[in-house]
Amino acid sequence: MEISIILIGLLIDRMAKMWAIGNLTHVSQIVIIKNVFSFLYLENRGAAFGILQDKLYFLTFITTAVVAGMIYYMLRHKPKSTMARISFSLIISGALGNLIDRLVYKYVVDFISIHFKDIYYFPIFNIADVLVVVGTILLVFYLLKEEKYGD
Secondary structure, eight states, X not given: OHHHHHHHHHHHHHHHHHHHXXXXXXXXXXXXXXXXXXXXXXXXXSSGGGOSTTOHHHHHHHHHHHHHHHHHHHHHHOOOOHHHHHHHHHHHHHHHHHHHHHHHHSSEEEEEEEEXXXXXXXXXXXXXXXXXXXXXXXXXXXXXXHHHHOO
């Protein structure tokens, strides 16, 4: 199950980024919901929220170490909880998706823009980011449940 989740997440992320590269690099943006949601191409040379700009080698090392650690943990401890296995798989998939970008392009392709008119813009993100965030939220729920009830 874990390998399937990782591969499907990677496939969706790669396809979405290839679409963004092919369709957004020559237009200013594609508006989906006016003043709320659009697709807008961005080459992110940092990490989440634009931090650590131009720290390619550091981000590559950290991502590789985290992914290796998570894979090691999953192989060594073989979590019984489906939620734990899914959460780790989603995080790994998203991390690998952005790692591939860093290795191939030297930046991460971001293209999803959520905003409220011109008042507030959430940092532009991609599918890999969504996978990492959803996986992390599931992992937090799992850890809180485990702490309260045991596994």
